[in-house]
Amino acid sequence: MFILIRVFSGHPVVDAVKLALYRPSFYRVGGLTQEAMRGPSDWSVADRELMAAYVSKINETEFCVAAHTATASLAFNDGAKVSAALADLDSAPLTEALRATLRMLGKLTRENNIDAADIRRVLASGVSEHQIRDALAVAFAFNVTDRLADVFGFAVDDPAAINAGAKYLLARGYR
């Protein structure tokens, strides 16, 4: 039954779906993640998937980087844009609003703290207060999930499985 922790299985069989199905009465984050990623927002689904990939990249969580890079690429219908954002935020072809927001989420994830000046820079790029709240919700969800993926050793799937997962996340979401 217990298949999440590597030491008991002998090999990394873990994935996000198994985690979601394991003891949902204790840890049930799907509703929050669904609201953050698919709830009403002035960020597009593609924007939020890129935020998830970016936060996961800062955390160096390979499984989540792969999954959400694929999902964001599909949602934007532009894999080059997503790759560019993850490779070099400053030069990537993004709106200044999204770039400033990703920069702020990156600092929060890396340093655990941001201040009012960081927020003002994002507001000055044209992002609304509510959009900042929405972006922080995405960062919360993935700062939890990335830690679980790392501790439990989520295996990175092959590209076909990653793409199938991306299609599923766009069609069905996180519930």
Add this chain to the structure above:
Amino acid sequence: MRDFVGDARILSDITSLHNALVARVLEGEGRASSEIRRGAFANDGLAEPVRTFVDKGAHRAKTVTDADISTLRKAGLSEDEIYEIVVCAAIGQATRQYQNALAALSAATGRT
């Protein structure tokens, strides 16, 4: 810049979902004691070897190894207890980040 404060449209708000998530992992049914779950969430007040494990989970999750988990098993913790400790540590650290950022947002906008 559009300001959506006061806008009639319904926008997302994870506050109640976040509160419910935290309450469930800290106070809901579980195998680990409430004390250890709260300690893992706060990354504070824990005895070894759980203290070091929780701090790695909070700040260096990528460096957690099978050996770390074996150490907890040898200390007498069950699989379910370890699972709950990891979940509480992850949600605790992400919550501190989230609340820090919301405080920064309030400071920047003058609104709570």
